[in-house]
Amino acid sequence: MNLPILPTTVIGSYPRPKWLREVIKGFRTGRYDAEVLKEAMDDAVIAVVRDQEEVGVDIPSDGEIRRDEMVEYFAERIGGFKFYGPVRVWGNNYFRKPAVIAKLQYLKPIVVDEYLFLRKHSSRPVVKVTITGPYTLTDWSFNEYYESREELAFDLARMINTELKKLEEVGCLYVQVDEPALTTHPNEMEWAVQAINKAVEGINMKIGLHVCYNNYNILKPYFDVLRVSQFALEFANRGFRDLEVVKGLTKELGFGVVDVHSRRVEEPEEVVRALNKLFSYVEPEYVYVNPDCGLKLLPRGIAKAKLEVMVRGVEIVRKELSKKGLTEIPLRTKV
Amino acid sequence: MTVINAALVGSFPRPKGLARLVSRFNSGRITREKLEEGYELHTKKLFKLLTTLRIKYITDGMFRWDDIFNPLISYVDGVKVNGLYRFYDNNFFFRAPQVVGRVSLRSDCPIPEWFKKAKELLNEVTEGRSEEYILKPVLPGPLTLAKNSLNEYYRDVKDLIRDYTFNVLEPLMKDLKRLGASVIEIHEPELAYGRASVEEKSVGVDVLSTLIYNLRIRAWVHTYFGDACRILNYLIGFGSYIVGIDLTSTKDYNACILQYSNFKSLALGLYDSRSTVLERSRSIRWCVSKFVKLHVEEVIICNNAPMDFIPEVIAVRKLRKLSRVTERLVVTGGKAY
Ligand SMILES: [Zn+2]
Numbered sequence: 001m002n003l004p005i006l007p008t009t010v011i012g013s014y015p016r017p018k019w020l021r022e023v024i025k026g027f028r029t030g031r032y033d034a035e036v037l038k039e040a041m042d043d044a045v046i047a048v049v050r051d052q053e054e055v056g057v058d059i060p061s062d063g064e065i066r067r068d069e070m071v072e073y074f075a076e077r078i079g080g081f082k083f084y085g086p087v088r089v090w091g092n093n094y095f096r097k098p099a100v101i102a103k104l105q106y107l108k109p110i111v112v113d114e115y116l117f118l119r120k121h122s123s124r125p126v127v128k129v130t131i132t133g134p135y136t137l138t139d140w141s142f143n144e145y146y147e148s149r150e151e152l153a154f155d156l157a158r159m160i161n162t163e164l165k166k167l168e169e170v171g172c173l174y175v176q177v178d179e180p181a182l183t184t185h186p187n188e189m190e191w192a193v194q195a196i197n198k199a200v201e202g203i204n205m206k207i208g209l210h211v212c213y214n215n216y217n218i219l220k221p222y223f224d225v226l227r228v229s230q231f232a233l234e235f236a237n238r239g240f241r242d243l244e245v246v247k248g249l250t251k252e253l254g255f256g257v258v259d260v261h262s263r264r265v266e267e268p269e270e271v272v273r274a275l276n277k278l279f280s281y282v283e284p285e286y287v288y289v290n291p292d293c294g295l296k297l298l299p300r301g302i303a304k305a306k307l308e309v310m311v312r313g314v315e316i317v318r319k320e321l322s323k324k325g326l327t328e329i330p331l332r333t334k335v
Numbered sequence: 336m337t338v339i340n341a342a343l344v345g346s347f348p349r350p351k352g353l354a355r356l357v358s359r360f361n362s363g364r365i366t367r368e369k370l371e372e373g374y375e376l377h378t379k380k381l382f383k384l385l386t387t388l389r390i391k392y393i394t395d396g397m398f399r400w401d402d403i404f405n406p407l408i409s410y411v412d413g414v415k416v417n418g419l420y421r422f423y424d425n426n427f428f429f430r431a432p433q434v435v436g437r438v439s440l441r442s443d444c445p446i447p448e449w450f451k452k453a454k455e456l457l458n459e460v461t462e463g464r465s466e467e468y469i470l471k472p473v474l475p476g477p478l479t480l481a482k483n484s485l486n487e488y489y490r491d492v493k494d495l496i497r498d499y500t501f502n503v504l505e506p507l508m509k510d511l512k513r514l515g516a517s518v519i520e521i522h523e524p525e526l527a528y529g530r531a532s533v534e535e536k537s538v539g540v541d542v543l544s545t546l547i548y549n550l551r552i553r554a555w556v557h558t559y560f561g562d563a564c565r566i567l568n569y570l571i572g573f574g575s576y577i578v579g580i581d582l583t584s585t586k587d588y589n590a591c592i593l594q595y596s597n598f599k600s601l602a603l604g605l606y607d608s609r610s611t612v613l614e615r616s617r618s619i620r621w622c623v624s625k626f627v628k629l630h631v632e633e634v635i636i637c638n639n640a641p642m643d644f645i646p647e648v649i650a651v652r653k654l655r656k657l658s659r660v661t662e663r664l665v666v667t668g669g670k671a672y
Binding site for chain 1: 348349351354357358361401402405418419421424426427428429430610611612643644645646647648649
C-alpha cells in the first residue's frame, strides 16, 4: 500500500467536544446512563475524525476520545491494578496513578473496538491506533507485587503483545506505542528497550514509537535496537534545535512540527522551513509529519487550525518534491 | 539517652476537596475568601490527624505550595517563572525559576504570614497546647534552588547559590524566626541526587551553614533521592543541626551507620513517599535501634521526601504506622523488640 509522500498524521489525542464533556459530567452525577454516554462517545469520535479529515490529515486517529488518561485507561482494563486515589503531577493537576497489587492478567481486548469503530468511520485507507507502552505503564504505576520494575514491565509487554496480535487479526495496519517515560531513568534503558521489543515481537503491522519531552540523546543509541519502523518525536517545542540527534537514523521519523503546549497557531511557512531543515538529516521518503504530541489540552478550534497549518505546509513541500519525482512512499512495516 | 521522635517532612498530599477549590478559584468561580476557608479547613484537619498521632515535628502540609519552589520563586526579583521541568527522576513536574537578573526576595512574600496563620490554627486545634508540637516552615535549600534554575544571568552558578542564600533565604528565615519558627526545614535533594559538582555542593553547604549559624536558628537540613552513605562529607557541615537522610534510597545502611555517630540529631527518612507499599514495622524498628546505639542526642523517624507522590489514603496509613512504631520505640528505649 502506498501513501502520499510526507504522510500527515496525529499523535493520538484530540480535544473532547464541549458537549461530550457535559455528557461525561452528567454520567458521573447519574443524570445520564451508560448507553447515553456510549452514544455520545461514538458521535464525538465521528466528529473528531471528521475534523482531521476535513483539514486533510492522511492518517487520522479516534482522538483517544474514550480515554480519560493514557495509563489509567489501560490499568482499568488489565487485571491486577488498583486505584487508591489521585496523585499530583504538577501544580494543581492530578492523575489517578494505579498500583499493581497482584499478578497482571489480560482480561479482554482493550482497544480493538476503538479500532473497529474508527475503521468504519474514517474514509482514509490507513488509520492510527495508539497504545501506552510497557515502560510508561510501569513507571507511572506503583509496584506492590512484582520483585522488580523490570519484571512488571515484561509482564505488561506480554499483555500488549496479545493486544497487538488481536489488532492485527482484525486488519489494523498501524499502531503507535507511546512511551513518554522512556528516558526518565537512564539506568533502566537497557531493559526498557527490551520490554518494548517484547511487546512488538512477532507483529507484522507498522509500529511507531512516540517519545516526547525526553532527552533524545539517551534514546539515540537505541534507535537501531528498537524493533519499530518509526520514531515519532517532538521538535516544534525545541524550536527545531537538536535535529542532529536524528542524523543517521535508519528508520522513519514522525516529525513534530506544531507545538501542542502553545495556543499560537503556527504559519504553514514555519512547517516548510522546519521540513527543509530536517531534509539535511533525514530523506523525505522517510518522514511522516505530525504535531509534537497529543492535542487534547488545546481548545478544539486551535487543535484543528494547527492540523490545517501542518497539512498546508506539507502541501507546499510536496509540490517541490514532486518536481523530483517524489510523490509516494510505501506503508513500511519493517525498515 | 537518645530521644526518639516522629515527624512529617515536607508536604502532605493536597486533599481532593482542596484541589477542587483551588481549580475553581483559578478559573474564577469562587472568591479568595472561599479558597482561604478551604485552606483553613484542610490545614486544621491535617493538624488534627498529626496531633492525634502525636507526631512531634510537623508541617502545615504545604497545601499552598505547588512544589518545593512555587510559589516562593514568584516573590523573587530577578526570577521569572518558566515552563515545566521534571523534579529529579519523578513523574512530577515543577515550574522552573528562570534567573534573568540578580535574585532578591520581594517584600510582599506571603510565606511568613502563612506560617503565622498555620501556627494559630495549630493552637486552635490543640486548644492552646501547641508548644507540644514543633511546626516547621519548609523552604528549598540554595543548592537545590540554583541547580533547578534556568540560569541566564550569573556567569558562575556558585554566585547564584550565594545570592539565593543571602538575598532570598536569609530575609525569609529572619521573618520566620521573628514569627516564632523554632525549627526551619530546608530541603536539599540536590545534595543527595548528585548532579551538582563537588565544588557546587561544597559552596552550597558552606553558605547554608553560615546562614544557619548567623541566624541562630535550629535548622533541619533534609536530603533525599540519594544514598545517605555517599554524602556524609557534605552533611558533616550541618552536624550540630538536624540532618535528614533518605534511607529508602540507601542501599546498605549498615555500612554507613557508624559514620553518623558524630551527629546530634538525625532524621531517618524511613517511610517511602514514592511507594504505596507499607513499610514493615519490624524492619523499621530494627533500623532505628541501630542508630539509637550511636548515642546521638535525638533520632527522628519520618518520611523520606515530600508526600506529593502518593495518594492521600496511603500517606495517612504511613503516618499511622510511623506514629505507632515511634511510640513502641519510645517505650523500649530504642530497642528493636
Ligand atoms: Zn507525547
